[in-house]
Amino acid sequence: PTAMERARFSRPAFAAPYAADLAASALNASMDSWDQAPAASELEAAVTRTLAAEVYPHGPDPDALVTTGGTESNQLGLLLARERHGSVQVVCGAGAHHSVHRAAWLLGLPEPVTVPSGVLDPAALDEALTDLSGPLLVVATAGTTDTGRIDPLPEIADLCERHGAELHIDAAYGGPLLFSAERRGKLAGLDRAHSVTLDLHKLGWQPVAAGLLAVPDRAHLAPLGHTADYLNADDDTEAGLPDLLGRSLRTTRRPDILKIAVTLRALGRTGLGALVDRTCATARLLADLIEKTPRLELYERPTLSTV
Template sequence: MSALAPRPEWASLLLGASQASRAAYQQHMQAAVTAVDTHLLAPAAIYSGVSPQELAQRLAGLPICPEHGVGLAQASAEAAEQVLAHSVRVHQPTCVAHLHCPTLQAGQVAEVMLSAANQSLDSWDQSPAASVLEQQLCDFLVRLAGLPEQADGVFTSGGTQSNLMGLLLARDRYCAEHFACDVRVAGLPPEAHTLRVLCSEKAHFSVQQSLSLLGLGAQAAIAVAVDADQRINLQACEQALADCKARGERPFALFATAGTTDAGAIDPLPALADLACDHHLWLHVDAAWAGAALLSERLSPRLQGIARADSITLDFHKQFLQPISCGAFLLGDRQHFSLMRLHADYLNPLEDEADGVPNLVYKSLSTTRRFDALKLWLSLRAVGRADMAAMFEYGVDLAQAIAREIAQDEALELGFAPQLNAVLFRHRGQPGMTAEACDALNRRLAQQLFARGVANLSTTRLKQRQFLKMTLLNPLTTLADLRAVLEALRALASVPVSVSAQSHNEVPCV
């Protein structure tokens, strides 16, 4: 009987130390870089214009799992031609629809390194250097936010996971203090249906999503009205608290936003911190967007009060210009991590903890977890605080500049003066056009600009009407780029709907 042995050809399929594997890795990675350059970076259009139906048809013609593989060279070429070529080109200066950033070169280099290393942050022996580096980076972020000495943090997949963690710990602390209930062991107490969280009506939808996942239901979120600047209204917040208690409900957390998705509005953090303190509420600050202002001497005063938060969300694949996914959750008192801590001998043995071996798994909702901290670490090391801050500041200044021009344009309406680097505006439509027809026009304009590959603008509602939005995260976007987008938008708006739709096989939204 022959000895059991791997097949020789497997060496070139896996990343390993053999010469065959190393040669194959060099070859395929170089081919991937060339494909990115050819199909993603070289084209000038934001998008190819191919419809969802045509994309589905093209990809369906490539069997996902053939009996015998086609080889990495062919499969990679197919991915380049059918996936990269029809992806949104987020690096283009007129791709300004969402909080979807171009990426730093440092982040791309780090992605190659961390993917190849394939460290898993759920135990020390799976991620020695990664565990140490992530902890040191969390310590830096804690200091950057001005949190107390007992603060700590952990990397997450992004803002939604961080917001979930903040509300989870807030819920469990309240249950422990008021009901003597350890939710990890006993589940939710009977009084859980009375628990409430107060947030701005413009807060991220993950508040309701998190409360649903936590067994409290989306109805546990009390949406508080905003002021003219889209910030939570303090008087309305105080009244909502009083109303909750009058109804026999139990508010346990105050959810503040530092950078609302549409307006970039920052809630009044010092006043909210006072309110949370007075009513013994957990203060969570969702700084997924504006958290990068902590790097800026000019913008950081806008986050005054954030150091008093019980927990903070940071999101690095927005204003920190990192590849998706990359975020962090900061906790004002590391002892609160014990509210979610569970023990497993195969992951966090007590002996290792006694010996000072770092173990991050008890701080995370994820077990297996990527070494995303390397992206931020490499970027901060390579670029430095000053340039990181300057790129954010440039976007804020650019938003102010284009907003001034929109406000002076008779064909356009500015939603409000931008607070960070988001600009809401709309086309006023033609004389005699109904409000509903004007809404449809603005939706159509966004669709047509995208279909033509000219620009990517998002749509949202403001004052019960349809608005367009530019989110200016790209520090290479110029005022001339944005003027060209507005010029194209005005030109499209002057074309009758029927002619425009027919000539480009587009169905206008109604």
């Protein structure tokens, strides 16, 4: 490795998110309102817009919300779809995260239609969408929890356009492939979703919580708009300061964006991409060793880091 690479993978760089997490706890700022956490609010706005632009490089006005993880992000994705249409029928694959079914239950939506396959099979999905009526929301997965499989996102996006269905992609696990020049092609089609779940506590090496929900246009977040007199002072609103209650389902929340920002500053795209590549390459090496060991059986070749 070069001197720069050694610096990227130095112990201080790896310790950065944990030091930032400690600082966030010590400062104890609450993201209820801008005046309680002005610096953290500005930092959150900058970092979420930057990360959303990675997901939606051609989006009209990309933005992202900070969440507690994939479960909350998926719930928000379904909530926004429901608010656009009044109700939606969710369609997902058998490998979808359990939070998709839980979110449908919490939001009073019909039980999701599950397409039984290891990855979301386009032919089976086409048949399911043909048989269904009303507003439809397809949930695809980029990195299933058990095996790390990635659904065929471009084909699924094509089917959604053909059937007039919306698309939410749960990329909680696989999303950080965006940092890798070598592997980001595996996420082709991600930018065609109406919303995308990310969770950087997986391949982003963050302490929990480090979830995000990205959308191509911040106008899509309007249904979450909410104010309270004791948190949203008129002079702050008139000055154009953000009403943070419209940025989360939570009221009191920590400035979790600080550790993500510090990691991005310490490692950069190159450092994070190299970590993703090294981890995935190690998974492939382990799979090779398993295949060469008679007493072991490989379930399947790794897509991400799961063996």
